[in-house]
Amino acid sequence: MKKELIHWNHDPDCFYCGTQNPIGLKLKFYLDEETQEVFTEYEASKLFVAFGNIMHAGIQSGLFDEIMGWATYNLTGQMGLTSEIKIKFLRPAYVGKKLIVSCRIISHDGPEVQLSARIETPEGKVCSKATGTYYLLPQDAFRTFIVDKK
Numbered sequence: 402m403k404k405e406l407i408h409w410n411h412d413p414d415c416f417y418c419g420t421q422n423p424i425g426l427k428l429k430f431y432l433d434e435e436t437q438e439v440f441t442e443y444e445a446s447k448l449f450v451a452f453g454n455i456m457h458a459g460i461q462s463g464l465f466d467e468i469m470g471w472a473t474y475n476l477t478g479q480m481g482l483t484s485e486i487k488i489k490f491l492r493p494a495y496v497g498k499k500l501i502v503s504c505r506i507i508s509h510d511g512p513e514v515q516l517s518a519r520i521e522t523p524e525g526k527v528c529s530k531a532t533g534t535y536y537l538l539p540q541d542a543f544r545t546f547i548v549d550k551k
Contacts, residue, residue, distance in 0.1 A: 406430045406439065406475050417467040430471045433503075439472040440503035445496040455493045461520055462488060464502050465531040469516045472504040473535045480543040481514055481535030494520055494528035512537045 413421035418428050428441045443464065451457040465486055473481035494500055504518035514537060519530040 402434045403431045404434060406432055406471060417463060418471075428467070430468070430475075432475055436505070437476060438503045438505045439468060439475055440501055441468060441471075442499060442501055444499045445494070447496055450496050453493075454495045454497065456496050458488075458490060461490070461494060461529050462486070464520060465504075465518050465529075465533065468502050468504040468518050469531075469533045469535060472506065472516055472518075473514050473537070476506050477509060477514060477537060479537040480540065481537050484513075484534040484536050486531055486533040488529055488531040490529045492526065492528050499523055500528065507532070 413419045414425075416422055416425045418430070419425045420427055426443065428443060430439055430441050432439055445456040445460060449457050449460045465488060466483055469486070470481065470483070473479070499522075500520050501523060502518065502520050504516055507515040507517050509515075514535045516533045516535065517530070518533065519527050521527045
């Protein structure tokens with residue numbers, strides 16, 4: 402069963418998930434309650450082409466960072482900050498084609514969360530995959546370092 406996720410501190414200007422960013426992607430995120438994976442669907446426009454019909458690796462990298470952040474918060478209940486992301490590009494991800502971006506937690510030890518994510522076609526062909534490390538911050542610390550600095 403899929404459940405739409407709402408961010409506790411949603412920033413309407415976020416490039417990836419903001420609803421008011423005029424050039425943003427306006428992604429919606431969901432939780433698959435059975436697999437405990439967070440996912441979104443995305444179809445890149447020609448604006449994000451690298452060459453030919455291939456989506457730019459920088460956009461894929463940003464998709465990984467965004468999905469890992471959403472997974473960290475929604476699966477742990479705490480905000481996390483990106484520490485490291487490693488990406489393997491396996492096959493082209495094409496603009497104009499629907500893609501599924503998904504993420505799950507591999508391990509959670511103290512403030513460190515290890516994640517695994519992938520970008521794939523609806524047919525299950527994995528275009529790229531990533532692992533990431535996020536460090537958890539209590540909400541009051543997150544507010545002090547990030548939110549209140551706006």
